[in-house]
Amino acid sequence: MSVIGFDLGNDNCVIAAVKQRGIDVLLNDESSRETPAVVSFGEKQRFLGSAGAASAALHTKSTISQVKRLIGRDFRQPDVQEDLNRLPFATSEGPDGRILIHIRFMNEDRIFTPVQILGMVLSHLKQVAEKNLQSAVADCVIGIPSYFTDSQRRAYLDAAAIAGLKPLRLMHDLAATALGYGIYKTDLHNSREPINVAFVDIGQCDTQVSVVAFETGQMRVLSHASDPNLGGRDFDEVLFRYFAEQFKEQYNIDVYCNVRACIRLRSSCEKLKKVLSANAEAPLSIECLMDEKDVKGFIKREEFERLSSSLLERVLVPCKNAVLDAGLQVDRIQSVELVGSGSRIPAIAKILSRFFKRDPSRSLNASECVARGCALQGAMLSPIFRVRDYEQVSGGRNEKMRLDLDPWEEVGGLDSNFLWRE
Template identity: 35%
Template sequence: MATAPAIGIDLGTTYSCVGVFRQGKVEIIANEQGNRTTPSYVAFTDHERLIGEAAKNQAALNPANTVFGGLVERNYNQDAKRLIGRNFNDPALQNDMKHWPFKVINDDNKPRVQVTYRGDTKVFHPEEISSMILYKMKESAEAYLGAPVRKAVITVPAYFNDSQRQATKDAGAIAGLDVLRIVNEPTAAAIAYGLDKTDDKERNVIIFDLGGGTFDVSVLAIEKGTFQVKATAGDTHLGGEDFDSRMVSFLSQEFMRKHKKKIDNDKKALRRLRTACEKAKRTLSSCTQASIEIDSLFEGIDFYTSISRARFEELNSDLFRSTMDPLERCLTDAKVAKTDIHDVVMVGGSTRIPKIQKLLQDFFNGKELNKSINPDEAVAYGAAVQAAILTDGKAVEVQDLLLLDVTPLSLGIETAGGVMTVLIMRNTTIPIKKTRIFTTYTDDQQSVLIQV
């Protein structure tokens, strides 16, 4: 049986998306519910394993056994994506664990997710959880294309380190995919923006990618099908989930004030409150007020309240402002003035937040933001194009495309005194090869441990 074309997968912390390039264009593939994005949720019950919408819909009833997120991205995905590639003692992981209703255990300083499945206690690596989400995306693609899918390009946040990238690749292999390449999310989004821009004029473009769990910003120069990343910066631990957490904390305190009851230790109540907060956040992107109505939230008490956009912005003001620091750093590293930026392209669902848009517009002195691409689908779109280039670059639409990416973090080795000696600076165009001669620490030394 003939195999399907290679696919592109955006494995997101909160939602995932898959696309394919065929017959000269990208097609974003809907799941069995007809939705073009799928919640990055996996749930374990007494009878079955659920993935996607079905898993998310029962999260409030079964919070301890519902895991969400690109576990690989955050190094620990209840956020499987927040779990991936991280050590158990990572301070960011420890902080996230306070918000997760599922149990994360320490296995030789590596985080593992512990759930109850069919009556038994099961322990999963973050990569295994992420692989289940990837397998779901693969299944959707196979149903749509009517043929087995073998190859894929998977995207990750630009600021992922090597262990997180390898963990994502491992997750793909577990899902039965030959992972052709791991591509940075902003770079993939830039392809979606620039695929139809074939003029000779060089354009400096900012890709501002704020999703559910991670934040990236990249500066690219696009000219005649060449996409050159000049610099990238970001925060693998900032996104819409963090904004939700601020609202959950605020409203749980309001419940305490009104009813003298503390819900912080009730996983089901917190899960229902978080779901309501996520819905309210989305409402506040188009309205100035959102109502929250939860019947029998805790001990039979109904919780009815409202929150204004101004209050939401106040709760998250420091997080919103913190997106500007990587933006400044990225422009500095790229040696590009903000007045020389032609387009500011927004990617990721959290860029729909009006305050984020205003901060970005003010930073660029009132410049109109580019909203020409779908922020939820752009990354999968670019990944699908890259998959086509790597498997069948003959299509006229992609045959002349050239991607020049950078390493987001400096690379080096540990030398005497525990000092890191940098060999390849961050934002160096890859592939790159560097050679340097080092001496041993003592005379007649027989072996050496190289810590990269």
């Protein structure tokens, strides 16, 4: 038996496992460290992960993605409706007010719930882990956002049960990140005074901030704050709208009328955003986007930042709330760690530098830190491994604690030397 940690992202998932006296990120069949959180239903076959992402263009209305945004949510919630308008598959309201997903599979109309779809994703991730480890996998720790409601947490446990997994704990993303950070930062264990670190996670669809105090022999989560509706995809949407308007004027095409054109343009805008992170300007070129027309565009980073100014201002809101809830002044924050798929935008680093009065550090792997921390927590909770005790104190007004159900507890241990044995 092995213990693994799952980071279930909005777009991609990461699997980490405890082995070889350390934490390893597992590779999928394509030798990639990230697996798309996609389920695509073809005419006679179901495609999962990377295969599902590759089949998305062929089965547009039968490809389910971004299920993390839908699980445990009510159909009529305004932000849910906004998400559903961006997604190509059909949905409806169930008898309990939750979301039902409609697809065509095996020449039949099928209805699935987001919990069932997430169960399929977890089942695929479990198979990837078992193939890598050559052993059965059941015990796991799953990362969740700190703002998840009770129903969303229960939905995650139900999806894990469908996949045949036994979650030892549902752990807040940034608590897992802080756990992995504290293990390897040896200078934290020799300090006489608490070292306060702010962790800022700009994900694909949300922004989370936590302030954590590290002391000799312990770590304390002081506060959590978040914006569930601000992430990297919102910056993609800025580029999408910019080029959609530009193409309407230049080429007389309206991509909003074509689902496949919208998907292709959004995908190209996401790639363009990454190019702008390293370059002052970037071109956009798509063949046969719509009506057999090839399109070309161009944008400078300055223009992109100007169009995104309102989003950049929103990034500071959870930062201010987290520092306030922690009961600290900004100058008491000794370090700022920036993680998440959306954290690579240079303008975000600039605005955080001005607020915290120090440059954000990128010492952690932005995409893998949550999965690694979850795997470490799993090793501490599992009877398979023996880990040295290290006290963790959880506190803060804004932290959501669940002490009555073990999988929801956000407590754990650190091992300064990170030693275990089976």
